[in-house]
Amino acid sequence: MRQHEAPTILRRPAGDLKVEAPVHRLSRRRLAVAAAVVFATVVAVLVALLVPQRTGTPTAPSWSGEGVPCRSEPLTHVHNPTRLTVVANCATVSGVVRKVQYRPNDGNVHLTVAVDEKFQRYLRSANQGLLNVEVIPPDARYVIIPSVGKHATFFGAWVLDRNERRAAELHPAWRIVPDGIPVAQATPTPTTGSGKLSVAVDMPTAVAIGEQFRVVVRAQRSAAAKTAASEVRVFAEITNAAGKGVRWKAATTNTLGTASMDFIALHAPGTFVVHFYASKDGQSVVVAKPLTVTRR
Amino acid sequence: MGTTATGSEPRQALPPRRELLLRLVGRVNLPLLGIVILAAVLRLVQLQRIGLRGDEAVYVGQAGVLAGAHELDRYFILISRGNSNFLLYQEILSVVFRIFGVGDVSGRVVSAVFSTLTVPVIYWIALTFYGRRSALFAALMFAISGYSISLGRLALLDSTLAFFGTLTILCAVRFVHTERPWWLYAMAAAGTLTIQAKVTGGLALAVAIVYVAFARNVRKLATPRHLSLAALAAVVACVPAIIQIVQHWDTFRGFLGSSLRRNSAVPWYYYERLLLSYEGAIVVALWVLGIAFAVRRRTRGDKLLLLWIFAMACFYSLYSLKAFNYIVPVIPAVSILAGRALGSASYALRRPQLLRWTPAVLAVAVIVAAVPNITKSFDDRPYPGLREAAKWIAAESPRDAGVMVLSHGSAQYVFAYYAHRDSYPFGRFNLATILPGGEIVPASAPTGGAHTPRDWVTDWPNRLIADGTVSYLVYYTPWGDDPPTEDQVIRTASQRRLQMYVERYHGQLVHVEYRHHEARTWIYRLTTHRPRPVIDLKVNGPTVSVTGSGFMVNSPLTVTYNGKVVARGRSDQDGSASVTLATPQRTRPRSLLVMTDSAGRYASLVFPKPTMSDRTGNYAERTPPKPVLRTTATAGQVSVCGDGFTDAKGTISPAFPPPAPDHPTWPLVVQDTAGSCSTVTRLEARP
Structure with missing residues (x-):
């Protein structure tokens, strides 16, 4: 012990002259090695018991372009993209459509597909043997939705959905090619029998951060005369100055052809653009409106 | 003539008071006193600047209940939801409350005092x-520790834990070095108090016991008498905990079990990164240097401190639940070793004229190096202003108004403490919730591999809003991006969900709280109890009564039939309304009667077709039956039974494969061609 390290004096009782028998002692090195081995063993056991095992790395089907473009940022225009983990930007699967459903809460068309045998190995336990394919509203006018029971080839991004126990999904799917249709012709033909669809949007141009604001979308058909267009699917996406989506909402017009959407402007102050995608019977209209969120 | 040899001049007698003062000054360790004063100032200054956080509100509220503040009885129970900690800190604080009154600053003062008192305990161990020089450096290292300062300024349990844990180690050290059994008794009592400060304090007691057990010189004192007295001291100190366990055994056991299942989704280097951010690279380097010295020298004291650090570091690293405040008990040990390294360094210089000034220079250098991190301890940018928001709620809202707050499990208690309002959390957390009134709601077990339950995001909010229990939603941003031009205000799924609830229930922005010129907390008053309104029709001869609910409160209403306005009305405080109008002359089978409020929210029904006997102009009183729906679900089939629909018999009984996945809040809607519909939100499983 160094001289400056002067602890308080240890008090020893007098007359303590007991002579101890010589004892074989381990050297310091051996003691240190033994302690290290014990420590390493204990840590290894604890890690094996407490640290959860990693599941295998998810894989995705390969991409067979066939003239369909691959997207470098596939989650653009997808609502709440942080819930999805991209495994592959572009993937191609084929299978039979089991169910088709439009979900008004997010505006997506959901297809449940029984994939072909060769793609089964890419599904996860949470899939329960079926693949969820989602078509987002901005892609709706370019995507044929096959009917139930039809076999088709699906092109899109292969993701894992955290909200669905990390089930694999093709989300978004930007091209669906039913069997028997060439890829180049796999786009829907809009029906204009009831007239051309037109959309007008009424909303404020500026709102303070945290305030609520209302958007009213009016849809009309113009055939012989303008009539209110009901059941028009409307999807709104608010993008910031960098083009990144920050808010999404879906609605459907009522019998009067109007749809109201209420927003709370909990966004960083700045300039935004609100894109409205309206579609019905294969017709689509896109309207963009500026919005400024001001600092209080 | 001879001369008498004389000695030195006799010392002049000083006044008695000055004599006493000089004696006292001679006994007082002035450098240590200065370090203690420095520690106290850093921990006590401006404690009132920001309000209590969620966990702080819980502990202060519990202390208030112990002190007899009955207005807090409804919101705080006398048992910990987290790790089944005992109430030592709360009991000490309640004594302060009884003297000075209940207050948030008092809670923080008690914590700061314990943190300050740890300084002389560290000095004594070192x-x-x-020796003295290393001991002063050790005390200084703890006094200026940014992490200790931050935790010392919060009304949490950790400063109390650190104090009693360090005191336990001190008692063990003094027992081994003085061989006086009173230190053994004190160690037992202090160790028990450490456990009562926080259950994990048992680690400090275990370290102390190991140190004593391996000290050969005190083995002769391990007599039944001394051990019995030590056990008696432990039992006496443990009486409050024993009473608490006896009174709340079931709840205690339940919380302890659930707390062991909690885990934090943080990387393995969480604490290392945390300490680096609080202390800075220089202080952490001094800790590492001190540890290296100790490993090299391996004196008795080094072994004790290394064991102390090793035990704490291993436990908190392996314990699945991690939090920013858990690692405080390690700081005294690393401070002592860093102080020892500084003390040794101060002797490294050989030039005598520098030896005298080296310690002071080193001390100043250490303080200067720690200043940036000490300053960070006073940073209040993450504070969103919940205390001020709660006080606004207290002043402006009805006494029976309920509040739901974005929370990780505890933020709602800020409103319970400051506003005395029924407050509920909104968010995902694996922690039991104490409802107003004392009912304990355990966190629902996560399903499907999820880590945290979602019941306080998807289930409880709808129920509490629908029955009117909650009428205010509070959203706040916790981060310090000032101004928030880069980060979005909404980040997580829970935050997005709360935003959706505000929109769905037409929240009206009633108050904004600002911090550093930026809006940080928004309070919304909900104007409706239901996401969609509903109406019902009753034909009374020539008139029709339309009753609706779920509209915006106090809103003008418009009733249209076939697109034409036929009546107007107004909703009441509950969003309900009743409007009477003349029965339309000609009704069409698919024309809708629609009631709409000022926000554009509407409900519609098909007007009932009059019977044949009505051709005389007399309308039969016919109340459209509201269909009733029942569902039973098994693994392979869902059966639906309904009465009151519009068909030949008015009943239906379809069956279909169960939807995948079944979701507790997705509606199953059955509707007939006349527009009569019924909805269920949960499929009942067949027992």
Whole structure:
């Protein structure tokens, strides 16, 4: 012990002259090695018991372009993209459509597909043997939705959905090619029998951060005369100055052809653009409106 | 003539008071006193600047209940939801409350005092092993520790834990070095108090016991008498905990079990990164240097401190639940070793004229190096202003108004403490919730591999809003991006969900709280109890009564039939309304009667077709039956039974494969061609 390290004096009782028998002692090195081995063993056991095992790395089907473009940022225009983990930007699967459903809460068309045998190995336990394919509203006018029971080839991004126990999904799917249709012709033909669809949007141009604001979308058909267009699917996406989506909402017009959407402007102050995608019977209209969120 | 040899001049007698003062000054360790004063100032200054956080509100509220503040009885129970900690800190604080009154600053003062008192305890331990100079450096290292300062300024349990844990180690050290059994008794009592400060304090007691057990010189004192007295001291100190366990055994056991299942989704280097951010690279380097010295020298004191650090570091690293405040008990040990390294360094210089000034220079250098991190301890940018928001709620809202707050499990208690309002959390957390009134709601077990339950995001909010229990939603941003031009205000799924609830229930922005010129907390008053309104029709001869609910409160209403306005009305405080109008002359089978409020929210029904006997102009009173729906679900089939629909018999009984996945809040809607519909939100499983 160094001289400056002067602890308080240890008090020893007098007359303590007991002579101890010589004892074989381990050297310091051996003691240190033994302690290290014990420590390493204990840590290894604890890690094996407490640290959860990693599941295998998810894989995705390969991409067979066939003239369909691959997207470098596939989650653009997808609502709440942080819930999805991209495994592959572009993937191609084929299978039979089991169910088709439009979900008004997010505006997506959901297809449940029984994939072909060769793609089964890419599904996860949470899939329960079926693949969820989602078509987002901005892609709706370019995507044929096959009917139930039809076999088709699906092109899109292969993701894992955290909200669905990390089930694999093709989300978004930007091209669906039913069997028997060439890829180049796999786009829907809009029906204009009831007239051309037109959309007008009424909303404020500026709102303070945290305030609520209302958007009213009016849809009309113009055939012989303008009539209110009901059941028009409307999807709104608010993008910031960098083009990144920050808010999404879906609605459907009522019998009067109007749809109201209420927003709370909990966004960083700045300039935004609100894109409205309206579609019905294969017709689509896109309207963009500026919005400024001001600092209080 | 001879001369008498004389000695030195006799000392002049000083006044008695000055004599006493000089004696006292001679006994007082002035450098230590200065370090203690420095520690106290850093921990006590401006404690009132920001309000209590969620966990702080819980502990202060519990202390208030113990002190007899009955207005808090409804919101705080006398048992910990987290790790089944005992109430030592709360009991000490309640004594302060009884003297000075209940207050948030008092809670923080008690914590700061314990953190300050840890300084002389550290000094004494280091003095025993390494001498005065190293001991002063050790005390200084703890006094200026940014992490200790931050935790010392919060009304949490950790400063109390650190104090009693360090005191337990001190008692063990003094027992081994003085062989006086009173230190053994004190160690037992202090160790028990450490456990009562926080259950994990048992680690400090275990370290102390190991140190004593391996000290050969005190083995002769391990007599039944001394051990019995030590056990008696432990039992006496443990009486409050025993009473608490006896009174709340079931709840205690339940919380302890659930707390062991909690885990934090943080990387393995969480604490290392945390300490680096609080202390800075220089202080952490001094800790590492001190540890290296100790490993090299391996004196008795080094072994004790290394064991202390090793035990704490291993436990908190392996314990699945991690939080920013858990690692405080390690700081005294690393401070002592860093102080020892500084003390040794101060002797490294050989030039005598520098020896005298080296310690002071080193001390100043250490303080200067720690200043940036000490300053960070006073940073209040993450504070969103919940205390001020709660006080606004207290002043402006009805006494029976309920509040739901974005929370990780505890933020709602800020409103319970400051506003005395029924407050509920909104968010995902694996922690039991104490409802107003004392009912304990355990966190629902996560399903499907999820880590945290979602019941306080998807289930409880709808129920509490629908029955009117909650009428205010509070959203706040916790981060310090000032101004928030880069980060979005909404980040997580829970935050997005709360935003959706505000929109769905037409929240009206009623108050904004600002911090550093930026809006940080928004309070919304909900104007409706239901996401969609509903109406019902009753034909009374020539008139029709339309009753609706779920509209915006106090809103003008418009009733249209076939697109034409036929009546107007107004909703009441509950969003309900009743409007009477003349029965339309000609009704069409698919024309809708629609009631709409000022926000554009509407409900519609098909007007009932009059019977044949009505051709005389007399309308039969016919109340459209509201269909009733029942569902039973098994693994392979869902059966639906309904009455009151519009068909030949008015009943239906379809069956279909169960939807995948079944979701507790997705509606199953059955509707007939006349528009009569019924909805269920949960499929009942067949027992």
